[in-house]
Amino acid sequence: MGKSKGRNAFFHFLIHIQNQMKKEGKNFGLNNPELQTIAGDLWKDMPKEERQPFELMSQKEKSGVNSSAKVTIDITPKSYKEQKGENFGRSAAMCSANIDDEQSREEFFAKLVESFVKSFKSKTELMDAPIFIVGTNIMIRTESYPSEYYPLEIGISRYTIREGIHCTYHEFIDAGKVPIGYMHMANDWSKTSHKIPLDNFDPAVSDYKKLVEDIEQILEESRFTNPVTGKPTSMLVFCREDAVEQNAGVFRWLAQKYQSVVPGFEWDVEFLDLVTLVWNITNFIERPISQPIAENKLTSSTYDYSPNTNCEFHDEQDNYNCAQGLTRRLSYILTDMLCPLFEIRPTERHLPPKINVVVDAYMGRINDVNTIPIRRFNQALSLNDNNWSPNDDNDQQRHHQSERPDSSASSVQRRPQGIGRGRAVWKK
Ligand SMILES: [Zn+2]
CATH class of the missing domain: 1.10.30 (DNA Binding (I), subunit A)
Known part of the structure; x- marks a missing residue:
């Protein structure tokens, strides 16, 4: 090329x-x-x-x-490397307060996205690249420095250009008591935005160990091999730039909870901008969509009221301020921008399903989805689980996997087969 x-x-x-x-x-x-x-x-x-x-x-x-040489994209700006030593991939978003140089930080993230895209060798590979999109809802953000973000809801969707939304993970999180002095703010925010009850909300989970381990398991697949070091990168999740701070804050909050189980635990994850991703993907296939256009699209309200997009709770309330809904709507927008360029005809996993199409067959599937317990890694509509298989030829992924504590714990085994177990491959 x-x-x-x-x-x-x-x-x-x-x-x-x-x-x-x-x-x-x-x-x-x-x-x-x-x-x-x-x-x-x-x-x-x-x-x-x-x-x-x-x-x-x-x-x-x-x-x-x-x-x-052919692939020598050093994704690490010098100043950043000096700061972080060998562990340059570690939680930059969380350590961002340590990096003084705004420009090198931006450059680091831009290069990371660029090398993520360039790590795929062809347009076809890129179509199958798993893109993890994260969304959160919070109780409050404290005024302290750094701010603490008390999480109430998290959603993660796994999207590929070829297949659309493969799976969506969703949980309500028990953030505990509202911190002193923030009651008014928390109530206000709940009322005007996500409407999630602040206490005694039954679906909210307080098993933070499981939360963290589930999320880790899911995002494990988002690593790719850094062409420079030959080592796996951090886990990568995408969101809109304006949500990076909050999402990173939510992860930080969860990490703190998890530290009572695993002292010193830190996420190895980076939060990256979807706009930069769109620009790099479209640039890769030589049909660039400019960043302002991508930004406009990704902030548009086109899909705010799409059916079967929000979680059950938010669906009932007809409230689009849903963490799951957000990740799915961003996926639809990716479809709008990318599928035409890749000459892919969107399926019902690419876009919100139209209720009036083949109602019978379709309703059957919706019912199936509804029978899946809420606290699980839900399958997207019509996903055939047999199509998932762990990637056996990726030693690094497997190696990393085996280092994880409790990787064979019961919480993992209850999960549908193949999900989050190393880089999954979509078989035709
Ligand atoms: Zn929701």
């Missing part, structure tokens, strides 16, 4: 403008539409000579990358 490696001149200009604005006290992420518009307008009217330094930076970067 004749893809150019390294970033183009405009990208370097974008970083330059980002830094300029930072000096004016405006902290924009590289995906921020406002920043991109400002930089885009300036760039359009810029004389050649002024563009030259950025062209040079780009050329330099590109030649640097091209002159080295």
Whole structure:
């Protein structure tokens, strides 16, 4: 594929403008539409000579990358490596407070997404790449530093471009008592947003050990092999950029609970921006969707009231502020953007099912889904579990798996076969 490696001149200009604005006290992420518009307008009217330094930076970067071996994408910015030593992949989002340099942090995440996409060798492989999308609802976020996020609900969907939503994991979480001084805020937020009761909510689980281990098990599949080190990366989950802090906070809260079981436990997970993912995927197949367009799509309300999208509780309330619903709606939007480019015809797992289509056959399936207990890794509609199998040829995955404490615990065995056991392969 004749893809150019390294970033183009405009990208370097974008970083330059980002830094300029930072000096004016405006902290924009590289995906921020406002920043991109400002930089885009300036760039359009810029004389050649002024563009030259950025062209040079780009050329330099590109030649640097091209002159080295085939795949040598170092996803780790220097400053980050120094901070983290060998463990560069560890929970950057959670350690973000330690990384002073905003730019290298952004660069780290952007490169991580880029190498994730580039680790797939072809368009076909990319279509089968499992993309894990996470969503959360919280009771409150404390004013302390760093903020604590008390979780009430979590949803994770596993999506591939070819198959759509494969599975969705969903739980309500018992966050305990509302911290002193936050009662008003917590009530208010519940009333105006997710409506999840703050106490005595029956479906909420307080078995944090199981929660953490289940989530770990599911996300294990999201690692890929870093071409530089040859080692598996952290687990990768995607969400919208504006949800990264909250999702990372929820994971941090769960980790703290889990530390009473496994002292010193830390997640090995990164929270990554879906916009960057869309840009990298579409760039990979040489039909790029720009970041502002992707951002617009991913924040649109197109699927807010889609059927069979929210969890039961939120479905009954007709309330789309559902963690599960969010991950599914983001999946539908990915379908809208990516399936046409990959020439894939969306199925009922790609988009919200239309109730009026083949009602009989369809209702049967919905009933099946409803009989699955709420506290489980639910299968998507019409998923045939026989199609799952652990990937036996991936030694690293298996090796890592065997290091996990309690990997044969009963909670694991109750799970439907094949789920979360190393990199699953979709057999045709
Ligand atoms: Zn919900």
